[in-house]
Amino acid sequence: xxxxxxxxxxxALPRRRKTASLWADAVYRLGRNRAAVIGFAxxxxxxxxxxxxxxxxxxxxxxxxxxxxxxxxxWMLSLFPMMKPYAVVSDKFLLGADYVGxxxxxxxxxxxxxxxxxxxxxxxxxxxxxxxxGLVSGFFSRWVDNVMMRxxxxxxxFPSLLLIILMMAFFRSTFAxxxxxxxxxxxxxxxxxxxxxxFIFIGIGLTAWMGTARLARGQVLSLREQDFVxxxxxxxxxxxxxxxxxxxxxxxxxxxxTVTLAIPGYITTEAFLSFIGLGVNPPxxxxxxxxSDGSQAIRTYPPQAILPALALSITMFAFNFLGDxxxxxxxxxxxxxx
Amino acid sequence: xxxxxxxxxLWTLLVLLVLSLIxxxxxxxxxxxxxxxxxxxxxxxxxxxxxxxxxDEPYWKQYLRYLNDVFIPIIAKxxxxxxxxxxxxxxxxxxxxxxxxxxxxxxxSSRSRTVNDIIREQLPVSTQLGVVALTIALLIxxxxxxxxxxxxxxxxxxxxxxxxxxxxxxxxxxxGPILVWVFGVMLRWLxxxxxxxxxxxxxxxxxxxxxxxxxxxxLMPAFAxxxxxxxxxxxxxxxxxxxxxxxxxxxxxxxxxxxxxxxxLRHALRNSLIPVVTVLGPMFAAIVTGTFVTEQIxxxxxxxxxxxxxxxxxxxxVIMGTILLYAIFLVMANLVVDITYAWLDPRIRYE
Numbered sequence: 085x086x087x088x089x090x091x092x093x094x095x096a097l098p099r100r101r102k103t104a105s106l107w108a109d110a111v112y113r114l115g116r117n118r119a120a121v122i123g124f125a126x127x128x129x130x131x132x133x134x135x136x137x138x139x140x141x142x143x144x145x146x147x148x149x150x151x152x153x154x155x156x157x158x159w160m161l162s163l164f165p166m167m168k169p170y171a172v173v174s175d176k177f178l179l180g181a182d183y184v185g186x187x188x189x190x191x192x193x194x195x196x197x198x199x200x201x202x203x204x205x206x207x208x209x210x211x212x213x214x215x216x217x218g219l220v221s222g223f224f225s226r227w228v229d230n231v232m233m234r235x236x237x238x239x240x241x242f243p244s245l246l247l248i249i250l251m252m253a254f255f256r257s258t259f260a261x262x263x264x265x266x267x268x269x270x271x272x273x274x275x276x277x278x279x280x281x282x283f284i285f286i287g288i289g290l291t292a293w294m295g296t297a298r299l300a301r302g303q304v305l306s307l308r309e310q311d312f313v314x315x316x317x318x319x320x321x322x323x324x325x326x327x328x329x330x331x332x333x334x335x336x337x338x339x340x341x342t343v344t345l346a347i348p349g350y351i352t353t354e355a356f357l358s359f360i361g362l363g364v365n366p367p368x369x370x371x372x373x374x375x376s377d378g379s380q381a382i383r384t385y386p387p388q389a390i391l392p393a394l395a396l397s398i399t400m401f402a403f404n405f406l407g408d409x410x411x412x413x414x415x416x417x418x419x420x421x422x
Numbered sequence: 423x424x425x426x427x428x429x430x431x432l433w434t435l436l437v438l439l440v441l442s443l444i445x446x447x448x449x450x451x452x453x454x455x456x457x458x459x460x461x462x463x464x465x466x467x468x469x470x471x472x473x474x475x476x477x478d479e480p481y482w483k484q485y486l487r488y489l490n491d492v493f494i495p496i497i498a499k500x501x502x503x504x505x506x507x508x509x510x511x512x513x514x515x516x517x518x519x520x521x522x523x524x525x526x527x528x529x530x531s532s533r534s535r536t537v538n539d540i541i542r543e544q545l546p547v548s549t550q551l552g553v554v555a556l557t558i559a560l561l562i563x564x565x566x567x568x569x570x571x572x573x574x575x576x577x578x579x580x581x582x583x584x585x586x587x588x589x590x591x592x593x594x595x596x597x598g599p600i601l602v603w604v605f606g607v608m609l610r611w612l613x614x615x616x617x618x619x620x621x622x623x624x625x626x627x628x629x630x631x632x633x634x635x636x637x638x639x640x641l642m643p644a645f646a647x648x649x650x651x652x653x654x655x656x657x658x659x660x661x662x663x664x665x666x667x668x669x670x671x672x673x674x675x676x677x678x679x680x681x682x683x684x685x686x687l688r689h690a691l692r693n694s695l696i697p698v699v700t701v702l703g704p705m706f707a708a709i710v711t712g713t714f715v716t717e718q719i720x721x722x723x724x725x726x727x728x729x730x731x732x733x734x735x736x737x738x739x740v741i742m743g744t745i746l747l748y749a750i751f752l753v754m755a756n757l758v759v760d761i762t763y764a765w766l767d768p769r770i771r772y773e
Contacts, residue, residue, distance in 0.1 A: 241437040243752040245711045246745050253741050254448045352593040359595050359715050361733045372595060379599045379719045383607050383614060389599035400591040
């Protein structure tokens with residue numbers, strides 16, 4: 085009887101891989117979460133769009149076609165009939181043109197580059213700096229730990245977005261007017277290359293790492309007393325080896341979750357900064373600055389604000405779904421919290 | 423509790439001190455002195471101006487002066503002698519004595535107005551918007567979270583959490599234009615731009631006329647600002663309620679035969695709403711920074727809109743002054759939130 089019960093159980097259970105490592109298991113669970121899969125697909129699509137923007141976009145993002153300024157394609161008039169009396173109707177641009185006659189579609193496509201690079205660089209900085217900081221703080225003596233964590237507490241107490249705005253205002257003003265050959269000038273040149281993104285990365289990076297640092301430290305504190313660390317030490321492993329080979333793989337899961345859940349925050353921060361004029365340098369298109377331009381003309385040409393608003397929202401949805409799914413997949417205990 | 427408050431208060435002082443150091447360093451490090459004009463001023467005039475604004479003193483002296491101006495309340499006799507001695511808060515105490523606090527100095531772009539003037543004129547409007555947004559966030563978020571939590575895995579739960587995902591995913595700058603277009607332009611229910619309140623205000627910001635004329639302007643921007651926050655509150659309330667409802671004391675309450683209504687009201691709700699206090703700090707921050715974009719989109723004549731304009735005009739004293747003021751406010755708000763939380767949940771004090 086026992087034999088048959090075991091057999092029945094074996095067939096009833098879903099077929100799983102033989103060795104279910106944490107990550108393989110997570111991928112499996114993620115794949116069964118429909119919202120997360122859709123989110124992931126959109127993120128992949130957006131990433132490809134950002135990488136191949138040059139080939140997909142029908143026009144360059146900065147070429148102005150003044151006669152076609154505020155042009156509206158014919159199909160859009162049926163959606164927004166109030167524009168009929170005054171709009172310049174032209175089918176040259178699939179989604180119309182903005183106030184100086186730049187193709188909306190191309191600018192939306194190039195806009196993915198800004199949002200997506202923030203979505204990837206933000207977490208990378210948070211993960212890298214935060215993890216190293218937390219590992220060092222958690223692993224070494226009480227004294228080092230105390231000093232390092234008090235510093236994080238101090239940074240944490242600042243309203244981070246205000247701090248970013250302050251830094252951006254400072255960067256923009258300081259680096260705008262300097263002589264060639266100086267450090268500021270070099271920074272400014274690099275920033276120009278990135279279309280104004282460098283300072284955004286720095287601004288976000290300055291505040292992004294603190295949460296991960298705290299989390300990593302907490303994890304290390306609970307792990308370093310465990311037997312496998314003692315065993316490694318008994319075998320003569322160095323501190324560095326223990327930290328990176330034994331402890332880090334064990335704390336990576338929760339860190340990845342936190343960092344992924346923070347991505348929508350980075351995207352809104354960038355859009356926010358570009359909206360208030362402290363983000364990317366014009367004419368580099370960012371959805372935030374496009375919404376800012378478009379909302380000036382919301383009564384006459386609503387699509388100019390609504391299209392980038394939709395693009396931004398869809399991206400946010402995708403990353404939110406993906407983040408929630410990843411959290412459920414990597415740490416089922418956290419399901420439903422936050 | 424007393425020790426906790428003292429410790430927390432000293433910590434806040436330290437944060438404010440570092441904050442002032444950062445803003446001071448940045449204001450002084452910004453290139454282009456305040457007296458740079460297209461046409462260069464004569465050397466001696468610049469020197470006189472710098473002497474007047476104390477810019478010729480050593481940095482540590484300037485910092486102390488700045489600290490004194492911004493953070494230390496003073497009691498002074500008589501009217502301010504010049505624009506430089508004006509303060510944001512000026513309360514008449516007795517006879518000719520005034521309590522003065524927070525002096526943010528002159529603005530470089532408009533010479534007849536100080537940063538204090540600008541903030542005094544624009545801040546009440548932003549405060550009105552922020553308070554209404556906060557109220558909307560709480561009024562939508564808390565009930566939505568409670569219903570979703572009490573009716574877990576029903577249609578109400580899914581509906582509430584879908585709205586919450588929507589609220590979390592559509593940021594203010596995307597929500598704003600969409601609302602303006604739908605309700606302001608297409609349906610014409612509410613005016614797309616403008617503001618309905620006029621000074622003078624009661625208690626610095628409450629308008630005297632709280633009729634429809636005020637509400638029809640404030641509803642849309644406040645909703646755009648509050649919806650995202652209400653989503654966060656709803657999610658947290660739900661999660662916290664779900665956790666509390668599995669606690670032993672809830673089972674005890676049920677076991678002793680308490681009606682379900684009382685179990686929920688007296689035991690579950692009260693305890694589950696405590697963690698919601700913790701989001702208030704980040705929520706204040708989000709609403710404060712949210713006003714920058716909301717006011718711009720909805721044409722609200724508040725400090726946020728003025729801030730964005732001063733970014734364009736590179737009027738750094740206004741930028742730094744606004745940020746500093748908001749930062750002080752948020753740091754203080756966090757202090758209050760933390761103390762409230764420790765008072766509501768005694769376990770926190772011993773951490």
